[in-house]
Amino acid sequence: MDMSQIDHLRAYGIAYNALELGVKVEWLLNYRGGAFLMQESPKIEELCKVRGVSYEIIGEGMVQSIYSTIEQENMEQVELTVAPKIAVYVPPHQAPWDDAVRLALEYAEIPYDKIWDEEVVGGVLAEYDWLHLHHEDFTGQYGKFYGSYGNVPWFRKQVDINEHTAKKLGFKKVWQLKHVVANKIAEYVNQGGFLFAMCSATETIDIALAANGMDIVPLIDGNVYDLDCQEKLDFGRTFAFKDFEVDLNPMRYRHSSIDMTQEVRTLGPRAYFKLFSFSAKYDPIPTLLTQNHTKAIAEFLGQTTGFRKALIKDDVAILGDIPGTQEVKYIYGDYGKGFFTFYGGHDPEDYAHLVGDPPTRLELHPNSPGYRLILNNVLFPAAKSKRLKT
Numbered sequence: 001m002d003m004s005q006i007d008h009l010r011a012y013g014i015a016y017n018a019l020e021l022g023v024k025v026e027w028l029l030n031y032r033g034g035a036f037l038m039q040e041s042p043k044i045e046e047l048c049k050v051r052g053v054s055y056e057i058i059g060e061g062m063v064q065s066i067y068s069t070i071e072q073e074n075m076e077q078v079e080l081t082v083a084p085k086i087a088v089y090v091p092p093h094q095a096p097w098d099d100a101v102r103l104a105l106e107y108a109e110i111p112y113d114k115i116w117d118e119e120v121v122g123g124v125l126a127e128y129d130w131l132h133l134h135h136e137d138f139t140g141q142y143g144k145f146y147g148s149y150g151n152v153p154w155f156r157k158q159v160d161i162n163e164h165t166a167k168k169l170g171f172k173k174v175w176q177l178k179h180v181v182a183n184k185i186a187e188y189v190n191q192g193g194f195l196f197a198m199c200s201a202t203e204t205i206d207i208a209l210a211a212n213g214m215d216i217v218p219l220i221d222g223n224v225y226d227l228d229c230q231e232k233l234d235f236g237r238t239f240a241f242k243d244f245e246v247d248l249n250p251m252r253y254r255h256s257s258i259d260m261t262q263e264v265r266t267l268g269p270r271a272y273f274k275l276f277s278f279s280a281k282y283d284p285i286p287t288l289l290t291q292n293h294t295k296a297i298a299e300f301l302g303q304t305t306g307f308r309k310a311l312i313k314d315d316v317a318i319l320g321d322i323p324g325t326q327e328v329k330y331i332y333g334d335y336g337k338g339f340f341t342f343y344g345g346h347d348p349e350d351y352a353h354l355v356g357d358p359p360t361r362l363e364l365h366p367n368s369p370g371y372r373l374i375l376n377n378v379l380f381p382a383a384k385s386k387r388l389k390t
Contacts, residue, residue, distance in 0.1 A: 002033035002293050007366040010051045011036065012375040013108030018044050019083035019382060027288065027383060029280045030075040031066065034291030034376075037077075051109070052366075076280035078288060084129035084194075084381035086112040089120070089136060089201075093154075093161045098359035099134045100198065100347045104374045107362040117165050120181050125188040129381040133201035135303065135346065138182045138208035139246075139255065140175025140217055143200060143303065147251040149355070175217045182208035186239070190336030195239075196377040199302040202342040203258045206238040207246055218250040239340050240331055244311050253303070259344075260327045261305040267322070269351040271299040273306075273329040275320045286317050288383060289332055289341060289376050297369045299329075301353070302346035307331065320373075330373065341377050348374070 001008060015036045018025050024039040038044060040057060048055045058066075070077055088102055105112050112132075115124055125131065137143045142159055149155040166177040182205050189195045197205065207216070210233040215226045225248060226232065235242040245257045254261075264271070275295045280287045299305075299322065306327035312318070313333070319341075320330035332341045347353040348370025349360045365371065 001035045001291070004054060005033070005293070005367065006054045007052050008293065008372055009104060009362060009366055009368065009375060010108050011053045012372075012379060013110050014038075014044060014047055014051065014053050014055075015080065015379060016083050016108070016110045016382075017047060019080055025080040027078045027080055027291075027379070028066065028070065028075065029078060029284065029287050029291060030073070031070060033293040034288075037063070037066070074277075074280050076284050076287065078284060078383045080379065080382040082382060084378070085127065086110065086130045086132070086378065087115045087125070087128040088112050088132045089116060089134075090114040091116055091136075091158070091161070093157050098347070098353075099132075100360070100371070101132045101134060101196070101374055103359060103362055104371050105378065108375060108378075110378060117177060117181050118169065120184050121169055121177075123184075125184060125193065126191075128193065130194045130196065130378065131185065131188065133185070133195070133197040133205065135199045136201040136204065137255075138178045138201070138204040139211070140173065140178040140208075141250075141255075142174075144250075144253050144255065147253060173215075173217070175215065176213070179208050179211065179213055183212070186237070186335070189239075189338035189340055192337040194338060194377075194381045195335075195340040196343070196374075197340070198343045198374075199346045200255065200304045202240070202307070202344065203255050203304040206241045206258070207244075207256055209237045209239070210234050210244075211246075212237060216246050216248070218248045238313075239335055240313055240316050240333060240342055241307070241311050242313050244308075255304070258307055258311050259304045260308055260325075261301060261303070263325070264299065264301065264305050264322075264327055267299065267325075269299070271322060272296045273299055273320050273322045273327070275330070276318060284383075285339070285380075286319055286332055288380060289373070290319050290330075291376050292369050292372050293367070294369050297348070297373075298351070300345040300348050300351050300370065302344060304344055306344040307342070339380075341380075343373060343377075 026037040028035045166174045171177040247254045275290045278286045316333040321328045349365045
């Protein structure tokens, strides 16, 4: 999984498929870019050939040599167990943008199920090991797109479907349903699930958890929001963020003070964020989540691009940031018995992915370091690993 790999992204699919087939898989953290060591299997070898994934067949002597190197260096071997069952939170309407995680899963040929509000409220999350959220607004404000797209057909359809779903499930307002969904997701993680969120979902789920049944929706739903809502926010309920202010301007494409999109835009498309280095033996989880063939990754924007450092809780691990700025791009933390990872931005291979832009073609980016971070998270629930020690 170093620079010699032809297709890093599909290699994760090979590892996942090996687990499905009952083949023993070890993840060699920090060894050759985070290589996978698998029991020899004709089926896996054939999959590598068909999908264009680089591999080497090695003997027992070489395996022992690798283990010896790992023992002496800042490396670790982590056994992967069962292929995790994956769910992606996807609305039933066709959104005018793609989801980088779904693109990655489909390119790597890793199976997943689509779920949405009705399934979450119905308790289906207990069936899954891994849940992904992307361009979702758990505050019930439809992404705050009404200022720019209020009369566009796709937006009106989104509003209609959300309102219909809320009424079907017994809620007067969409925001009330979304707060319940956010709480269901928090319960899922608290009980041992793994949550991976990108773009606006990272920010809006914490806003919804902090608000927790309080109206913070400005005007668009026909009601005036709670005038004391800012003072009543409960940051003890959130995953990652504290002390933030919600943006109550209904015409502004911004949810809160957490996001740094406007500041990041001034850096331009040549900005890079850098992954932190961790002790593989003492901090295997953040080491696993940052496996890559490079430590510097091109910045990319989203509705929520990056997180303001001062608003991140003290017990949350920072995995990647833009040095010399207040922007944090990639974070990880414990939540009860489970874990969460938040990754800012919308599409790692499209600096400014706009509404209506075509999906990224991953066959043109098989070695994408930004997409590798997504796939690290996909395999994380399969790893027999320890919690952060430092």
